[in-house]
Amino acid sequence: MALDKTALRRVALLARIRVEEGELEALAGELSQILAWVEELNEVETEGVAPMASPAVSRLPLREDKVTDGDCREAMLLNAPKTTRGFFVVPKVVE
């Protein structure tokens, strides 16, 4: 399926990646080429085949519900581009 400029704008918004107007056409072409290539999968009969999400051997293990980590605010904030008084800082989200 071909991805047109309008569809690409929508995908870029969902992915939160700014794509400049001038780049849209070429990028839509590239992505459409990849999508056309993966269409080959439609040749495969998969009726009744359960999707495989992972080759992991064990089912998701459960553990006792107790705190095993935490109290490490400094380490958490160590790499943040902007912090104040022990918090991450983002642009204002409420007026």
Added chain:
Amino acid sequence: MSSLTALTLAEARAGLERKEFSARELTEAFLAAMAKARPLNLFITETPERALQMAQACDERRRRGAPLPLDGIPIAVKDLFCTKGILTTAASRILEGFTPSYESTVTEKLWQSGAVLLGKTNCDEFAMGSSTTTSHFGPTLSAWRRAGDNRPLVAGGSSGGSAAAIAAHAALGAIGTDTGGSIRQPASFCGVVGIKPSYGRCSRWGVVAFASSLDHPGPLAKTVRDAAILLSAMAGHDPKDSTSAPLPVADFEAALTGEIKGLKIGIPAEYRVPDMPAEIDALWQSGIAWLSEAGAEAVEISLPMTRYALPAYYIIAPAEASSNLARYDGVRFGLRVEGGSVDEMYELTRAAGFGAEVRRRVLIGTYVLSAGYYEAYYLKAQRVRALVARDFAKAFEKVDLILTPTAPSPAFAVGEKSDDPIAMYLNDVFTVTADLAGLPAISVPAGLSAEGLPLGLQLIGRAFAEETVFRAAEVLEAAAGFHHAPAFLASGEP
């Protein structure tokens, strides 16, 4: 001192045990080799002070008579593994300056075994690539050149810095990750050994995530024995990774008995792809002959889903990547580009921080997971994945191992294939199947192309049958007798 860098890991271990040289001397020799190899752009970060500190601790333990299994062995670590207090970038601008406050399980296990960190190697950005040319820090160049042609070649990828460092004798061993072939293809291109163990064998905790159901940490080394030694130290159950296998780990080196009589080796007809170069087919035939002469039995098998593995991978891996890479938002770590609103900050940060290939994959992944397309693309690809795994399960009822070429070509020049994403993706046509199915697979250098470049053969085994894989790989390695040296070691010039 330069002869120390020519040793295998097993030889260096023996030399350290016999006190022929100290860990410090060995580390210093590698630090000098790294400095000389700088034009190849093998490392994003070199850690000479850390290396010398670690080597000194190794020498002290040995003096006390309490050495560890890998004491004093200098290794290189792909810059996808988080290392406490040491820059970790995943070769991406978006992680510029990121210094983890924790250590990955795999690297922690290596340090607990006495290994010495030389530095963090270059790779494709977020491990997305087959040439180590998508790195924000520029391409890694191979130590190899075509005969009579001085153009720089790629090291393969994504673990290209790790593979090229071993080939250039700038590390005794290295670790990488393999999601679609990222350990085995660069190993093949650089004339070294690389193994992707079974899914769950090595913990993914602390490894920068690309596609969580496909990411496999594993070692690269000069020889099969060296790779077995490294994997024994890296592997094991980790409660911090819920997909880590709660299974015991064997001493893989002890599996190298040289005895493969009676093993059945599957030869899959579908790996004879239409435009495969004759020299690669010929090498494959040699591989069959070598294993047969050693007493194994070649058996024709069919893996009908082979040609659909790569397109399935290029839906599943980008889908998982789009989800994993959502965390790079300019808030908690890495690059931030300010914007008027929080959404604008996200968009500008991610546009500036991700390179072209990463952007392409995140967008494809977002698309195939979006409402209306999830069933047609993502679930369809996961169903095909189940069929790829079923193919292998059927084959392994009849055979013990599967022999194939590792890659459909030798290394190519830097810049070749870079304008056609699908041509680049085809590098992984023989390796991606084992990632989808989670099976152990090794690449062993087996011969040279007409142009004088290394070519690898791949052995794929049953899940968690790494011992059988190593055992046959060592026999293959001995029969192939690959002892060629890259141009870089001969000339000292990149």
